[in-house]
Amino acid sequence: MAEQTPAKSPVRPERLAPTPVPPIPDTSSAKGEEIPTIYSHFRTGLSRHRTGLSEHRTDLSEYRTDLSMHRTDLSENRTEMSMRRTGMSIQRTRMSADRTLMSEIRTSLSMISFGFTIYQVFRKLADSGAITSGRAPGNFGGILIVLGMIILIGGIWRHVQFALQLRHLRKEMIDSQLIHGQSAYPVSVALVVAILLLIVGLLALLSIIFNISLFG
Template sequence: MSDPNDKAVAKKNELARPKRLPETPVPPIPKIDETSELASTQYSAYRTGLSNHRTGLSEHRTSLSEYRTDLSTHRTDLSTDRTDMSMRRTGMSFQRTRMSAERTLMSVIRTSLSLIGFGFTIYQVFEKLRDAGTITHAGAPLNFGITLVILGIIMLTVGILYHLQFMMGLRHERNAMRAAGLIYGESHFPPSVTLITAVILLVIGLFVIVSMVFQIGPFG
Protein backbone atom coordinates (compact mmCIF):
# COMPACT_ATOMS: atom_id res chain seq x y z
CA MET A 1 0.00 0.00 0.00
CA SER A 2 1.40 3.39 -0.98
CA ASP A 3 2.07 5.96 1.67
CA PRO A 4 -0.23 9.04 1.51
CA ASN A 5 2.75 11.23 2.39
CA ASP A 6 4.62 9.97 -0.67
CA LYS A 7 1.60 10.80 -2.80
CA ALA A 8 1.47 14.29 -1.34
CA VAL A 9 5.16 14.87 -2.04
CA ALA A 10 4.80 13.57 -5.59
CA LYS A 11 1.78 15.78 -6.15
CA LYS A 12 3.68 18.77 -4.80
CA ASN A 13 6.53 18.09 -7.19
CA GLU A 14 4.08 17.84 -10.08
CA LEU A 15 2.69 21.26 -9.19
CA ALA A 16 6.05 23.03 -9.47
CA ARG A 17 5.51 26.55 -10.73
CA PRO A 18 7.22 27.31 -14.07
CA LYS A 19 10.36 29.37 -13.68
CA ARG A 20 10.01 33.07 -14.25
CA LEU A 21 10.67 34.00 -17.84
CA PRO A 22 13.70 36.30 -18.08
CA GLU A 23 12.79 39.69 -19.42
CA THR A 24 13.98 40.02 -22.97
CA PRO A 25 13.64 43.39 -24.63
CA VAL A 26 11.62 43.72 -27.79
CA PRO A 27 13.92 43.76 -30.79
CA PRO A 28 14.60 47.38 -31.69
CA ILE A 29 13.24 48.76 -34.90
CA PRO A 30 16.08 48.75 -37.37
CA LYS A 31 16.96 51.77 -39.41
CA ILE A 32 16.34 50.72 -42.95
CA ASP A 33 16.91 52.62 -46.12
CA GLU A 34 13.59 52.20 -47.85
CA THR A 35 15.17 52.97 -51.19
CA SER A 36 17.44 49.98 -50.82
CA GLU A 37 16.56 46.71 -52.50
CA LEU A 38 17.24 44.90 -49.20
CA ALA A 39 14.60 46.89 -47.30
CA SER A 40 11.91 44.21 -47.62
CA THR A 41 14.35 41.53 -46.53
CA GLN A 42 15.39 43.54 -43.50
CA TYR A 43 11.75 44.17 -42.56
CA SER A 44 11.04 40.45 -42.89
CA ALA A 45 13.95 39.62 -40.62
CA TYR A 46 12.65 42.13 -38.08
CA ARG A 47 9.16 40.62 -38.20
CA THR A 48 10.68 37.18 -37.74
CA GLY A 49 12.45 38.40 -34.60
CA LEU A 50 9.18 39.81 -33.27
CA SER A 51 7.42 36.52 -34.02
CA ASN A 52 10.08 34.57 -32.15
CA HIS A 53 9.71 36.93 -29.20
CA ARG A 54 5.92 36.49 -29.19
CA THR A 55 6.32 32.72 -29.51
CA GLY A 56 8.49 32.64 -26.39
CA LEU A 57 5.90 34.65 -24.48
CA SER A 58 3.11 32.38 -25.73
CA GLU A 59 4.95 29.27 -24.63
CA HIS A 60 5.43 30.76 -21.17
CA ARG A 61 1.74 31.69 -20.98
CA THR A 62 0.89 28.13 -22.01
CA SER A 63 3.07 26.77 -19.20
CA LEU A 64 1.35 29.08 -16.72
CA SER A 65 -2.06 27.97 -17.98
CA GLU A 66 -1.10 24.33 -17.56
CA TYR A 67 0.13 25.12 -14.06
CA ARG A 68 -3.17 26.80 -13.21
CA THR A 69 -5.03 23.81 -14.61
CA ASP A 70 -2.99 21.46 -12.43
CA LEU A 71 -3.72 23.66 -9.42
CA SER A 72 -7.43 23.55 -10.18
CA THR A 73 -7.32 19.77 -10.50
CA HIS A 74 -5.44 19.53 -7.22
CA ARG A 75 -7.99 21.76 -5.49
CA THR A 76 -10.77 19.59 -6.90
CA ASP A 77 -9.09 16.49 -5.50
CA LEU A 78 -8.74 18.18 -2.12
CA SER A 79 -12.41 19.17 -2.20
CA THR A 80 -13.37 15.59 -3.00
CA ASP A 81 -11.30 14.33 -0.08
CA ARG A 82 -12.84 16.91 2.24
CA THR A 83 -16.33 15.92 1.10
CA ASP A 84 -15.52 12.28 1.75
CA MET A 85 -14.24 13.08 5.23
CA SER A 86 -17.32 15.20 5.95
CA MET A 87 -19.61 12.34 4.94
CA ARG A 88 -17.75 9.96 7.22
CA ARG A 89 -17.79 12.45 10.10
CA THR A 90 -21.53 12.88 9.66
CA GLY A 91 -21.98 9.11 9.75
CA MET A 92 -19.94 8.95 12.94
CA SER A 93 -22.08 11.73 14.39
CA PHE A 94 -25.14 9.50 14.01
CA GLN A 95 -23.35 6.79 15.98
CA ARG A 96 -22.36 9.28 18.68
CA THR A 97 -25.94 10.53 18.88
CA ARG A 98 -27.15 6.94 19.25
CA MET A 99 -24.68 6.34 22.08
CA SER A 100 -25.81 9.55 23.76
CA ALA A 101 -29.39 8.30 23.64
CA GLU A 102 -28.22 5.02 25.16
CA ARG A 103 -26.52 6.88 28.00
CA THR A 104 -29.66 8.91 28.60
CA LEU A 105 -31.71 5.74 28.89
CA MET A 106 -29.10 4.31 31.26
CA SER A 107 -29.57 7.33 33.51
CA VAL A 108 -33.33 6.77 33.47
CA ILE A 109 -32.77 3.11 34.36
CA ARG A 110 -30.54 4.00 37.29
CA THR A 111 -33.03 6.52 38.66
CA SER A 112 -36.01 4.20 38.17
CA LEU A 113 -34.17 1.29 39.73
CA SER A 114 -33.35 3.44 42.75
CA LEU A 115 -36.98 4.49 43.14
CA ILE A 116 -38.34 0.97 42.72
CA GLY A 117 -35.73 -0.59 45.00
CA PHE A 118 -36.03 2.07 47.69
CA GLY A 119 -39.83 2.00 47.60
CA PHE A 120 -39.94 -1.79 47.78
CA THR A 121 -37.46 -1.79 50.69
CA ILE A 122 -39.53 0.73 52.66
CA TYR A 123 -42.67 -1.29 52.01
CA GLN A 124 -41.09 -4.58 53.10
CA VAL A 125 -39.49 -3.14 56.25
CA PHE A 126 -42.65 -1.53 57.57
CA GLU A 127 -44.79 -4.48 56.56
CA LYS A 128 -42.55 -6.84 58.56
CA LEU A 129 -42.59 -4.47 61.53
CA ARG A 130 -46.38 -4.36 61.40
CA ASP A 131 -46.68 -8.13 61.10
CA ALA A 132 -44.32 -8.55 64.06
CA GLY A 133 -46.43 -6.18 66.15
CA THR A 134 -43.63 -3.66 66.57
CA ILE A 135 -45.80 -0.93 65.10
CA THR A 136 -49.56 -0.77 64.72
CA HIS A 137 -50.03 1.93 62.11
CA ALA A 138 -47.88 1.47 58.98
CA GLY A 139 -50.26 2.83 56.37
CA ALA A 140 -48.29 6.00 55.57
CA PRO A 141 -44.87 4.39 55.00
CA LEU A 142 -46.45 1.53 53.06
CA ASN A 143 -48.25 3.98 50.79
CA PHE A 144 -45.05 5.98 50.42
CA GLY A 145 -43.18 2.85 49.32
CA ILE A 146 -45.90 2.02 46.80
CA THR A 147 -45.80 5.59 45.50
CA LEU A 148 -42.05 5.42 44.94
CA VAL A 149 -42.38 2.16 43.02
CA ILE A 150 -45.18 3.59 40.85
CA LEU A 151 -43.12 6.71 40.21
CA GLY A 152 -40.16 4.56 39.16
CA ILE A 153 -42.35 2.54 36.79
CA ILE A 154 -43.85 5.67 35.24
CA MET A 155 -40.42 7.24 34.79
CA LEU A 156 -39.06 4.07 33.20
CA THR A 157 -42.06 3.81 30.85
CA VAL A 158 -41.66 7.42 29.70
CA GLY A 159 -37.92 6.89 29.21
CA ILE A 160 -38.50 3.80 27.06
CA LEU A 161 -41.13 5.53 24.92
CA TYR A 162 -38.91 8.58 24.44
CA HIS A 163 -35.95 6.38 23.52
CA LEU A 164 -38.01 4.46 20.96
CA GLN A 165 -39.36 7.65 19.41
CA PHE A 166 -35.93 9.27 19.27
CA MET A 167 -34.23 6.22 17.77
CA MET A 168 -36.94 5.78 15.13
CA GLY A 169 -36.49 9.41 14.09
CA LEU A 170 -32.71 9.03 14.05
CA ARG A 171 -32.89 5.90 11.90
CA HIS A 172 -35.31 7.60 9.51
CA GLU A 173 -33.04 10.64 9.15
CA ARG A 174 -29.98 8.43 8.65
CA ASN A 175 -31.70 6.35 5.97
CA ALA A 176 -32.88 9.50 4.20
CA MET A 177 -29.36 10.98 4.16
CA ARG A 178 -27.90 7.69 2.96
CA ALA A 179 -30.47 7.50 0.16
CA ALA A 180 -29.56 11.07 -0.83
CA GLY A 181 -25.87 10.14 -0.95
CA LEU A 182 -24.94 12.53 1.86
CA ILE A 183 -23.43 9.81 4.07
CA TYR A 184 -22.11 6.32 3.47
CA GLY A 185 -24.04 4.60 6.25
CA GLU A 186 -21.73 1.58 6.21
CA SER A 187 -21.99 0.91 9.95
CA HIS A 188 -25.24 -0.53 11.27
CA PHE A 189 -27.24 0.20 14.39
CA PRO A 190 -26.95 -2.88 16.63
CA PRO A 191 -29.82 -3.95 18.90
CA SER A 192 -29.98 -1.78 22.00
CA VAL A 193 -28.96 -3.83 25.02
CA THR A 194 -29.88 -0.86 27.19
CA LEU A 195 -33.42 -0.85 25.82
CA ILE A 196 -33.76 -4.59 26.40
CA THR A 197 -32.57 -4.12 29.99
CA ALA A 198 -35.05 -1.29 30.50
CA VAL A 199 -37.95 -3.43 29.26
CA ILE A 200 -36.93 -6.30 31.56
CA LEU A 201 -36.71 -3.90 34.50
CA LEU A 202 -40.15 -2.52 33.62
CA VAL A 203 -41.64 -6.02 33.68
CA ILE A 204 -40.01 -6.66 37.06
CA GLY A 205 -41.35 -3.34 38.35
CA LEU A 206 -44.87 -4.29 37.27
CA PHE A 207 -44.55 -7.61 39.09
CA VAL A 208 -43.34 -5.74 42.17
CA ILE A 209 -46.22 -3.26 42.25
CA VAL A 210 -48.81 -6.00 41.67
CA SER A 211 -47.29 -8.06 44.49
CA MET A 212 -47.24 -5.06 46.83
CA VAL A 213 -50.82 -3.99 46.16
CA PHE A 214 -52.54 -7.36 45.89
CA GLN A 215 -50.16 -9.42 48.06
CA ILE A 216 -49.65 -11.99 45.31
CA GLY A 217 -46.82 -13.07 43.10
CA PRO A 218 -43.14 -13.64 43.82
CA PHE A 219 -42.70 -10.33 45.65
CA GLY A 220 -45.82 -10.48 47.81
Protein backbone atom coordinates in the same frame (compact mmCIF):
# COMPACT_ATOMS: atom_id res chain seq x y z
CA MET B 1 -14.10 3.08 0.43
CA ALA B 2 -10.32 3.21 0.22
CA GLU B 3 -8.51 6.13 1.71
CA GLN B 4 -7.29 8.61 -0.89
CA THR B 5 -3.79 10.00 -0.60
CA PRO B 6 -3.87 13.74 -1.26
CA ALA B 7 -1.85 14.69 -4.35
CA LYS B 8 1.03 17.10 -4.09
CA SER B 9 0.41 20.68 -5.05
CA PRO B 10 1.58 21.41 -8.63
CA VAL B 11 4.78 23.40 -9.03
CA ARG B 12 4.41 26.86 -10.51
CA PRO B 13 6.52 27.58 -13.60
CA GLU B 14 9.45 29.90 -13.07
CA ARG B 15 8.85 33.52 -13.86
CA LEU B 16 9.78 34.52 -17.37
CA ALA B 17 12.70 36.89 -17.44
CA PRO B 18 11.63 39.99 -19.38
CA THR B 19 13.33 40.18 -22.75
CA PRO B 20 13.34 43.37 -24.78
CA VAL B 21 11.36 43.51 -27.98
CA PRO B 22 13.68 43.57 -30.98
CA PRO B 23 14.19 47.17 -32.05
CA ILE B 24 12.86 48.40 -35.35
CA PRO B 25 15.73 48.27 -37.81
CA ASP B 26 17.12 51.43 -39.35
CA THR B 27 16.92 51.12 -43.13
CA SER B 28 17.96 54.65 -43.97
CA SER B 29 21.40 53.56 -45.14
CA ALA B 30 20.29 50.25 -46.69
CA LYS B 31 19.97 49.64 -50.37
CA GLY B 32 16.64 48.81 -51.97
CA GLU B 33 17.21 45.04 -52.17
CA GLU B 34 18.43 44.85 -48.57
CA ILE B 35 15.39 46.49 -46.98
CA PRO B 36 13.03 43.46 -47.37
CA THR B 37 15.73 41.19 -45.98
CA ILE B 38 16.27 43.47 -42.97
CA TYR B 39 12.55 43.58 -42.24
CA SER B 40 12.30 39.83 -42.72
CA HIS B 41 14.96 39.30 -40.05
CA PHE B 42 13.10 41.77 -37.84
CA ARG B 43 9.84 39.83 -38.25
CA THR B 44 11.67 36.60 -37.49
CA GLY B 45 12.98 38.12 -34.25
CA LEU B 46 9.48 39.28 -33.34
CA SER B 47 8.10 35.81 -34.06
CA ARG B 48 10.69 34.21 -31.81
CA HIS B 49 9.86 36.72 -29.09
CA ARG B 50 6.14 35.97 -29.40
CA THR B 51 6.86 32.23 -29.44
CA GLY B 52 8.72 32.52 -26.14
CA LEU B 53 5.82 34.42 -24.61
CA SER B 54 3.31 31.91 -25.99
CA GLU B 55 5.23 28.98 -24.54
CA HIS B 56 5.27 30.67 -21.15
CA ARG B 57 1.54 31.36 -21.38
CA THR B 58 1.02 27.70 -22.26
CA ASP B 59 3.01 26.65 -19.19
CA LEU B 60 0.91 28.98 -17.04
CA SER B 61 -2.30 27.57 -18.53
CA GLU B 62 -1.16 24.02 -17.77
CA TYR B 63 -0.27 25.13 -14.26
CA ARG B 64 -3.74 26.62 -13.79
CA THR B 65 -5.27 23.39 -15.09
CA ASP B 66 -3.18 21.36 -12.64
CA LEU B 67 -4.25 23.69 -9.84
CA SER B 68 -7.90 23.22 -10.76
CA MET B 69 -7.50 19.44 -10.75
CA HIS B 70 -5.68 19.64 -7.43
CA ARG B 71 -8.49 21.71 -5.93
CA THR B 72 -11.00 19.19 -7.27
CA ASP B 73 -9.11 16.36 -5.58
CA LEU B 74 -9.03 18.31 -2.33
CA SER B 75 -12.77 18.94 -2.61
CA GLU B 76 -13.43 15.23 -3.09
CA ASN B 77 -11.32 14.43 -0.04
CA ARG B 78 -13.17 17.04 2.01
CA THR B 79 -16.50 15.63 0.84
CA GLU B 80 -15.42 12.13 1.87
CA MET B 81 -14.31 13.36 5.28
CA SER B 82 -17.56 15.28 5.73
CA MET B 83 -19.59 12.16 4.94
CA ARG B 84 -17.65 10.14 7.49
CA ARG B 85 -17.94 12.87 10.13
CA THR B 86 -21.68 13.08 9.56
CA GLY B 87 -22.02 9.31 9.94
CA MET B 88 -20.01 9.42 13.16
CA SER B 89 -22.17 12.29 14.42
CA ILE B 90 -25.29 10.17 13.95
CA GLN B 91 -23.70 7.36 15.94
CA ARG B 92 -22.68 9.79 18.68
CA THR B 93 -26.23 11.14 18.78
CA ARG B 94 -27.56 7.61 19.22
CA MET B 95 -25.08 6.97 22.03
CA SER B 96 -26.12 10.23 23.71
CA ALA B 97 -29.74 9.07 23.61
CA ASP B 98 -28.66 5.79 25.22
CA ARG B 99 -26.83 7.68 27.96
CA THR B 100 -29.92 9.78 28.61
CA LEU B 101 -32.04 6.65 28.93
CA MET B 102 -29.45 5.09 31.25
CA SER B 103 -29.72 8.13 33.52
CA GLU B 104 -33.47 7.66 33.66
CA ILE B 105 -32.94 3.95 34.37
CA ARG B 106 -30.69 4.78 37.33
CA THR B 107 -33.24 7.20 38.75
CA SER B 108 -36.10 4.76 38.25
CA LEU B 109 -34.09 1.86 39.70
CA SER B 110 -33.33 3.89 42.82
CA MET B 111 -37.00 4.76 43.35
CA ILE B 112 -38.30 1.24 42.65
CA SER B 113 -35.71 -0.47 44.85
CA PHE B 114 -36.12 2.07 47.66
CA GLY B 115 -39.91 1.85 47.53
CA PHE B 116 -39.89 -1.94 47.56
CA THR B 117 -37.34 -1.98 50.39
CA ILE B 118 -39.54 0.31 52.51
CA TYR B 119 -42.51 -1.96 51.89
CA GLN B 120 -40.59 -5.11 52.78
CA VAL B 121 -39.05 -3.65 55.95
CA PHE B 122 -42.34 -2.41 57.39
CA ARG B 123 -44.12 -5.57 56.33
CA LYS B 124 -41.60 -7.68 58.26
CA LEU B 125 -41.94 -5.38 61.27
CA ALA B 126 -45.72 -5.70 61.14
CA ASP B 127 -45.52 -9.49 60.81
CA SER B 128 -43.22 -9.69 63.84
CA GLY B 129 -45.52 -7.47 65.90
CA ALA B 130 -42.97 -4.69 66.32
CA ILE B 131 -45.47 -2.22 64.85
CA THR B 132 -49.24 -2.34 64.70
CA SER B 133 -49.60 -1.65 60.98
CA GLY B 134 -47.23 -1.14 58.09
CA ARG B 135 -49.91 -0.08 55.63
CA ALA B 136 -48.99 3.61 55.41
CA PRO B 137 -45.26 3.01 54.78
CA GLY B 138 -46.24 0.29 52.34
CA ASN B 139 -48.41 2.75 50.44
CA PHE B 140 -45.50 5.19 50.36
CA GLY B 141 -43.26 2.47 48.96
CA GLY B 142 -45.87 1.68 46.31
CA ILE B 143 -46.04 5.35 45.32
CA LEU B 144 -42.26 5.42 44.87
CA ILE B 145 -42.46 2.34 42.65
CA VAL B 146 -45.22 3.92 40.56
CA LEU B 147 -43.19 7.11 40.15
CA GLY B 148 -40.16 5.09 39.11
CA MET B 149 -42.27 3.24 36.54
CA ILE B 150 -43.67 6.52 35.19
CA ILE B 151 -40.11 7.79 34.70
CA LEU B 152 -39.25 4.57 32.87
CA ILE B 153 -42.32 4.68 30.64
CA GLY B 154 -41.63 8.29 29.70
CA GLY B 155 -37.96 7.54 29.04
CA ILE B 156 -38.77 4.48 26.92
CA TRP B 157 -41.36 6.39 24.90
CA ARG B 158 -39.02 9.32 24.28
CA HIS B 159 -36.13 7.00 23.41
CA VAL B 160 -38.15 4.93 20.93
CA GLN B 161 -39.57 8.04 19.27
CA PHE B 162 -36.14 9.64 18.95
CA ALA B 163 -34.54 6.40 17.71
CA LEU B 164 -37.16 5.99 14.98
CA GLN B 165 -36.65 9.58 13.84
CA LEU B 166 -32.87 9.10 13.82
CA ARG B 167 -33.15 5.87 11.84
CA HIS B 168 -35.42 7.57 9.31
CA LEU B 169 -33.02 10.51 8.98
CA ARG B 170 -30.06 8.15 8.57
CA LYS B 171 -31.86 6.19 5.84
CA GLU B 172 -32.69 9.41 3.97
CA MET B 173 -29.06 10.54 4.16
CA ILE B 174 -27.86 7.15 2.90
CA ASP B 175 -30.32 7.26 -0.01
CA SER B 176 -29.14 10.80 -0.82
CA GLN B 177 -25.50 9.59 -0.64
CA LEU B 178 -24.71 12.09 2.08
CA ILE B 179 -23.25 9.34 4.28
CA HIS B 180 -21.96 5.84 3.56
CA GLY B 181 -23.99 4.00 6.18
CA GLN B 182 -21.34 1.28 6.49
CA SER B 183 -21.41 1.13 10.29
CA ALA B 184 -24.03 -1.03 11.98
CA TYR B 185 -27.02 0.44 13.77
CA PRO B 186 -27.66 -2.09 16.56
CA VAL B 187 -30.59 -2.38 18.91
CA SER B 188 -30.21 -0.21 22.00
CA VAL B 189 -29.10 -2.29 24.99
CA ALA B 190 -30.28 0.52 27.28
CA LEU B 191 -33.78 0.17 25.84
CA VAL B 192 -33.81 -3.58 26.54
CA VAL B 193 -32.65 -2.97 30.12
CA ALA B 194 -35.31 -0.30 30.60
CA ILE B 195 -38.07 -2.65 29.43
CA LEU B 196 -36.84 -5.42 31.75
CA LEU B 197 -36.67 -3.00 34.67
CA LEU B 198 -40.22 -1.86 33.90
CA ILE B 199 -41.37 -5.48 34.14
CA VAL B 200 -39.55 -5.86 37.47
CA GLY B 201 -41.18 -2.69 38.77
CA LEU B 202 -44.60 -3.93 37.69
CA LEU B 203 -44.04 -7.22 39.51
CA ALA B 204 -42.94 -5.33 42.63
CA LEU B 205 -46.07 -3.20 42.49
CA LEU B 206 -48.29 -6.26 42.08
CA SER B 207 -46.65 -7.88 45.09
CA ILE B 208 -47.52 -4.82 47.17
CA ILE B 209 -51.09 -4.51 45.91
CA PHE B 210 -51.99 -8.18 46.34
CA ASN B 211 -49.67 -8.75 49.32
CA ILE B 212 -47.90 -11.67 47.71
CA SER B 213 -44.23 -12.60 47.57
CA LEU B 214 -43.17 -12.68 43.95
CA PHE B 215 -39.47 -12.42 44.75
CA GLY B 216 -39.25 -15.09 47.43
